[in-house]
Amino acid sequence: MISIRNLTKQYESGQEVLKQISLQIDDGDFVALLGVSGSGKSTILRCLTMQEKWTKGQLIYNGEDVTAMNLLQRLKLRTEWAYLHEKPQLNPNKSALKNVLSGRFFETPLWRKIIGKPAMDEHMLAMDLLEKVGMLDKAHERVSKLSHGEQQRVAIAKALVKGAKMIVADEPVSGLEPESAIQVMQDLKHVCQKQQVTVVCSLHQIELAERFATRIWGLSQGKIVVDIPARRLTMREKDLIF
C-alpha cells in the first residue's frame, strides 16, 4: 500500500504545482489520473517515483517513509517500480527481446553481459512476458521496426522483467491510434490483474479511464478534485476536472 500525504510541490520558479495532496493506492489498484494539460499530472507521477524532490509531504510505501530515506535506500526501493514514458525508452537498434532482457541489467553478472548470452531462465522469462503483451512473434524484431504501440508493449514487458511491483506510466497511450491505445491499456490491465502489479497512469481520454481503471483521480489547479472507484464520470465530476 502507498500513501501520499500532504504532497506539496513548488518549482524553483515559485510556481506551486501541487497543493497538499493526500492519496492512497492499494495493492493491485489500476489508477487513472486525469487532468488538463499543465495541471501537474507528470509532476505527481515523478514525485510518486521520487524522480522529483518533494517540497513538503510524506510518501509511505508499505509502512516505510520513503521521503525520509537516504539515497542508497531509495535506489534499492526504486527496483520495486518502473516508469513508463510517453515515448518508450528502448534501444531502437536492439531486438524486442534484448530490450526486455536489458531490464535485468543489475541482476546480470558481468561475465554474462560481456559474452552477451542471457541465462536460460532469464531468456524464458523475457519470452514469457513478451507473450503476455502479445509481442512474442516480434521478439527478434528490431525495436526501430516496431510501431509506437508495439514499442510501448515491449516497454511494459521490460518493466515486468525487472520485477517491478508498480508501473507508473505517464500518458502511455498518447499519440496512439485508438486500437493500439486499447491494446496497451489491455496489457496494463492484464498485468495488473494477473501479475498483481499496481498501475498508476495519466491519461487524457476519460473513456479509457472509465473502461480500464479501478480508481480515477482528477487533478485540477494543484488539487485532487475527484478520487473515486472507476465508473462513468458524472457531468459535475467532468466539470470539476476539465
Ligand SMILES: Nc1ncnc2c1ncn2[C@@H]1O[C@H](COP(=O)(O)OP(=O)(O)OP(=O)(O)O)[C@@H](O)[C@H]1O
Ligand atoms: N521542471 C520544471 N520546472 C518548472 N516548472 C515545471 C517543471 N516541470 C513542470 N513545470 C510546470 O508545472 C506545471 C505542471 O506540469 P506537468 O508537466 O506536471 O503537467 P501535466 O498535467 O503533466 O501536463 P501535460 O498533460 O501537458 O503533460 C506546468 O505549469 C509546468 O510548466
